[in-house]
Amino acid sequence: MREYSGLLTDLYELTMAAGYFQTGFDGRATFELFIRQLPAHRNYLVVAGLEQALDFLEHVDFNAEEIEYLRRHPIFAKIRSDFFDYLRKFRFSGDVWAMPEGTIAFPGEPVMRVTAPIAEAQLLETYLLATLSYSTMIASKAARIYTAAQGRQVVDFSARRAHGAAASLLCARASVVGGCTGTSNTLAGELYGVDTYGTQAHSWIMAHENESEAFGHFLDTFPAGATLLVDTYNVRNAVNTIIAMDRKPAGIRLDSGDLCADSRWARHKLDRAGWKDVKIFASGDLDEYKIASLLRRGARIDAFGVGTALGAPGDAPHLNLIYKLVEVERRGEIREAAKFSSAKVTYPGRKQVLRYSNSRGEYVNDRIALEDEPRNGGEPLLIQVMRDGRRIGPNEPLAALRDRCVASLRHLPKKYLQLARSAKYSVSYSRRLKQMLEQVRRRVQHSAVK
Amino acid sequence: MREYSGLLTDLYELTMAAGYFQTGFDGRATFELFIRQLPAHRNYLVVAGLEQALDFLEHVDFNAEEIEYLRRHPIFAKIRSDFFDYLRKFRFSGDVWAMPEGTIAFPGEPVMRVTAPIAEAQLLETYLLATLSYSTMIASKAARIYTAAQGRQVVDFSARRAHGAAASLLCARASVVGGCTGTSNTLAGELYGVDTYGTQAHSWIMAHENESEAFGHFLDTFPAGATLLVDTYNVRNAVNTIIAMDRKPAGIRLDSGDLCADSRWARHKLDRAGWKDVKIFASGDLDEYKIASLLRRGARIDAFGVGTALGAPGDAPHLNLIYKLVEVERRGEIREAAKFSSAKVTYPGRKQVLRYSNSRGEYVNDRIALEDEPRNGGEPLLIQVMRDGRRIGPNEPLAALRDRCVASLRHLPKKYLQLARSAKYSVSYSRRLKQMLEQVRRRVQHSAVK
Numbered sequence: 001m002r003e004y005s006g007l008l009t010d011l012y013e014l015t016m017a018a019g020y021f022q023t024g025f026d027g028r029a030t031f032e033l034f035i036r037q038l039p040a041h042r043n044y045l046v047v048a049g050l051e052q053a054l055d056f057l058e059h060v061d062f063n064a065e066e067i068e069y070l071r072r073h074p075i076f077a078k079i080r081s082d083f084f085d086y087l088r089k090f091r092f093s094g095d096v097w098a099m100p101e102g103t104i105a106f107p108g109e110p111v112m113r114v115t116a117p118i119a120e121a122q123l124l125e126t127y128l129l130a131t132l133s134y135s136t137m138i139a140s141k142a143a144r145i146y147t148a149a150q151g152r153q154v155v156d157f158s159a160r161r162a163h164g165a166a167a168s169l170l171c172a173r174a175s176v177v178g179g180c181t182g183t184s185n186t187l188a189g190e191l192y193g194v195d196t197y198g199t200q201a202h203s204w205i206m207a208h209e210n211e212s213e214a215f216g217h218f219l220d221t222f223p224a225g226a227t228l229l230v231d232t233y234n235v236r237n238a239v240n241t242i243i244a245m246d247r248k249p250a251g252i253r254l255d256s257g258d259l260c261a262d263s264r265w266a267r268h269k270l271d272r273a274g275w276k277d278v279k280i281f282a283s284g285d286l287d288e289y290k291i292a293s294l295l296r297r298g299a300r301i302d303a304f305g306v307g308t309a310l311g312a313p314g315d316a317p318h319l320n321l322i323y324k325l326v327e328v329e330r331r332g333e334i335r336e337a338a339k340f341s342s343a344k345v346t347y348p349g350r351k352q353v354l355r356y357s358n359s360r361g362e363y364v365n366d367r368i369a370l371e372d373e374p375r376n377g378g379e380p381l382l383i384q385v386m387r388d389g390r391r392i393g394p395n396e397p398l399a400a401l402r403d404r405c406v407a408s409l410r411h412l413p414k415k416y417l418q419l420a421r422s423a424k425y426s427v428s429y430s431r432r433l434k435q436m437l438e439q440v441r442r443r444v445q446h447s448a449v450k
Numbered sequence: 451m452r453e454y455s456g457l458l459t460d461l462y463e464l465t466m467a468a469g470y471f472q473t474g475f476d477g478r479a480t481f482e483l484f485i486r487q488l489p490a491h492r493n494y495l496v497v498a499g500l501e502q503a504l505d506f507l508e509h510v511d512f513n514a515e516e517i518e519y520l521r522r523h524p525i526f527a528k529i530r531s532d533f534f535d536y537l538r539k540f541r542f543s544g545d546v547w548a549m550p551e552g553t554i555a556f557p558g559e560p561v562m563r564v565t566a567p568i569a570e571a572q573l574l575e576t577y578l579l580a581t582l583s584y585s586t587m588i589a590s591k592a593a594r595i596y597t598a599a600q601g602r603q604v605v606d607f608s609a610r611r612a613h614g615a616a617a618s619l620l621c622a623r624a625s626v627v628g629g630c631t632g633t634s635n636t637l638a639g640e641l642y643g644v645d646t647y648g649t650q651a652h653s654w655i656m657a658h659e660n661e662s663e664a665f666g667h668f669l670d671t672f673p674a675g676a677t678l679l680v681d682t683y684n685v686r687n688a689v690n691t692i693i694a695m696d697r698k699p700a701g702i703r704l705d706s707g708d709l710c711a712d713s714r715w716a717r718h719k720l721d722r723a724g725w726k727d728v729k730i731f732a733s734g735d736l737d738e739y740k741i742a743s744l745l746r747r748g749a750r751i752d753a754f755g756v757g758t759a760l761g762a763p764g765d766a767p768h769l770n771l772i773y774k775l776v777e778v779e780r781r782g783e784i785r786e787a788a789k790f791s792s793a794k795v796t797y798p799g800r801k802q803v804l805r806y807s808n809s810r811g812e813y814v815n816d817r818i819a820l821e822d823e824p825r826n827g828g829e830p831l832l833i834q835v836m837r838d839g840r841r842i843g844p845n846e847p848l849a850a851l852r853d854r855c856v857a858s859l860r861h862l863p864k865k866y867l868q869l870a871r872s873a874k875y876s877v878s879y880s881r882r883l884k885q886m887l888e889q890v891r892r893r894v895q896h897s898a899v900k
Binding site: 066199233 | 452469519620
């Protein structure tokens with residue numbers, strides 16, 4: 001796959017681009033990305049994926065084979081050949097505002113705003129939605145797991161459960177944005193500089209004559225950093241074997257069975273052996289609910305590995321970000337756009353999100369306003385990140401994104417951090433936005449009747 | 451991301467590989483990939499992702515930067531430098547048997563079997579699991595949607611809902627293996643040669659003065675192939691507008707509202723206008739349940755676009771394929787391996803899956819046997835696809851994979867095709883396998899007591 005291929009899009013983006021091109025519709029349009037409703041079990045989102053989105057915007061183009069593919073596509077049979085010349089020279093030239101990664105966001109709030117010639121802005125919809133939806137979904141899940149672990153390490157173990165290898169990299173990165181300490185994903189370690197962790201699998205134990213040989217060989221290889229997997233046959237026998245060998249490992253890992261009882265028993269045994277610094281690592285279909293329950297019941301676990309629940313969260317398996325036209329320029333005139341199907345109103349106009357905190361720094365409410373409205377002490381969450389198709393400033397280090405998320409979680413009132421659905425965080429629309437919505441409604445009704 | 455990077459793996463695969471290398475454990479091992487249990491709502495799986503898996507096995511290696519990354523990793527601080535020489539020359543040299551893509555599979559049945567020097571076979575676990583799990587999950591979902599659509603076209607619309615752009619390509623491909631007709635994903639069209647479909651978005655309508663201008667411009671651009679989106683403001687007004695324009699489109703698309711009532715109403719109106727060949731396309735959060743219900747209630751829909759349900763299926767959001775050691779050679783001796791934690795028995799030995807059909811060609815039952823057992827008329831499902839790290843034969847065309855799936859669905863007794871959970875398809879283990887399991891159990895118990 002060519003990473004920055006312009007064909008990474010739904011065909012309808014290209015048919016619409018051809019339509020705009022061929023009918024001479026070249027005004028600038030503004031689209032905003034947001035979600036209408038939180039998924040079940042979520043009280044907030046943690047924004048992630050911006051770096052990948054901007055990389056794409058900065059590099060996307062069409063190569064000769066891709067243009068040839070489109071030329072031969074039956075749907076483009078009657079398209080004028082200057083459209084293909086347009087694609088040959090295609091570069092994104094627009095402006096982008098976005099919430100920095102690690103920011104907490106709520107429904108209705110634009111997490112990104114794109115202003116560009118309408119065909120360009122339209123073409124990039126599919127990629128932006130895919131990238132921001134997935135990373136934001138994972139960072140939001142990771143923040144819940146981070147919260148449930150109460151300061152203990154959480155490591156992303158989802159490489160085998162994510163939706164293919166490329167998704168596993170995005171997942172590892174977004175997990176760290178949301179508060180994880182690191183990942184088992186080695187390439188994510190190399191690419192993003194996150195810490196990587198690795199122990200051993202059941203197959204290592206099974207391939208050896210018995211556990212003492214398996215443990216011994218691993219300790220021979222990693223005298224300082226061996227975490228030994230103790231649940232292949234029987235946890236207690238395995239821990240006794242290790243203690244009897246009198247070779248202290250860095251840690252042990254429990255991957256099945258009664259993690260609460262086994263961790264308490266193992267902690268006691270390890271302490272009695274004088275091995276208070278041997279860490280107990282737990283994994284095996286864990287998620288925020290199981291981690292919270294384990295800690296509530298007194299499990300003695302130092303770090304958690306979380307796989308499936310991070311890579312493909314079962315309780316909220318998709319995040320339906322949408323990309324809506326809010327303003328379009330045509331024949332020199334700016335016109336706001338909105339949508340009015342029954343329960344699905346989309347507010348028009350270029351927006352800013354303002355966050356208000358109390359004197360203790362706690363978030364109190366957000367207000368969605370037009371971009372030029374007075375802020376009245378609110379913190380603007382959308383920052384310009386791209387001008388004329390070029391990034392403004394370098395990428396932030398991943399550690400800074402994680403710090404932003406962790407700090408934001410501290411500013412969020414406790415009730416929103418619970419795992420169950422809480423009352424909604426207050427998000428309102430400004431009076432000017434509401435007035436603009438009504439103006440657009442009247443105009444659309446008028447033209448529909450025409 | 452480097453597509454065939456050896457770092458696309460969990461770090462523990464690399465620590466184990468280092469352990470095998472450094473302790474001189476170089477025997478050949480056999481691992482098998484299978485699932486223990488079907489996800490909720492599934493009666494069968496459709497295998498997919500083999501081509502991607504074999505591509506990776508044939509090309510995986512470590513480049514200089516990747517080796518340098520590992521060298522500097524704290525966990526490898528004490529590893530002998532000849533391990534890094536080993537990685538520098540690393541190529542997969544093993545043999546692989548697999549079920550061809552489009553084959554129907556059941557729990558316990560190996561969908562792939564890998565035999566290679568143990569460190570190699572271990573290193574590739576993560577990638578094989580990620581790739582085969584995801585594609586098989588999607589093809590299995592697609593087959594349900596294909597079945598529910600009763601011969602009508604189903605098009606993958608998930609590009610924006612899949613877990614990032616790379617996952618969207620795998621999803622488009624696996625959707626076609628499972629019976630979809632094509633995809634909206636343009637790059638998937640170019641890469642895999644599948645048909646791509648595109649209409650127009652609500653933003654196209656909203657950007658224009660009114661619907662008649664929007665429809666007119668699209669018809670000007672695509673006189674032969676325009677499918678017009680009619681639900682932006684009001685479906686019936688939009689259909690009336692199109693008919694009043696007297697410019698016949700190729701189709702109309704409904705994306706919200708009462709798809710059953712609106713499609714029936716629109717069919718009637720289009721037919722009365724003499725436009726019996728104008729197709730009605732439906733989309734908007736569809737899945738196999740909604741499609742079945744629409745058709746049961748008499749909806750007049752010719753084709754379905756399915757997005758989220760294909761890219762990130764909510765009813766079974768992950769498929770937990772596992773990769774288990776079943777045999778290992780050491781010091782010239784072959785030893786079968788099995789696992790015996792409480793409810794999680796893994797059968798030892800290199801296996802074959804035999805499928806038995808009745809005289810009408812209907813599948814009756816499967817038997818999992820050792821690879822050299824007599825077949826007694828059963829069809830062997832595992833085929834050798836790789837020898838000494840090289841593929842045997844070229845990739846099959848995607849259309850052939852889809853044909854295999856569609857034919858297999860016809861051979862599957864009707865009760866397994868229902869959307870709800872049915873009785874289990876009969877899969878048994880051969881007597882020799884059961885005997886071998888007991889032998890291994892005795893040996894493991896003996897060595898555990900030692």
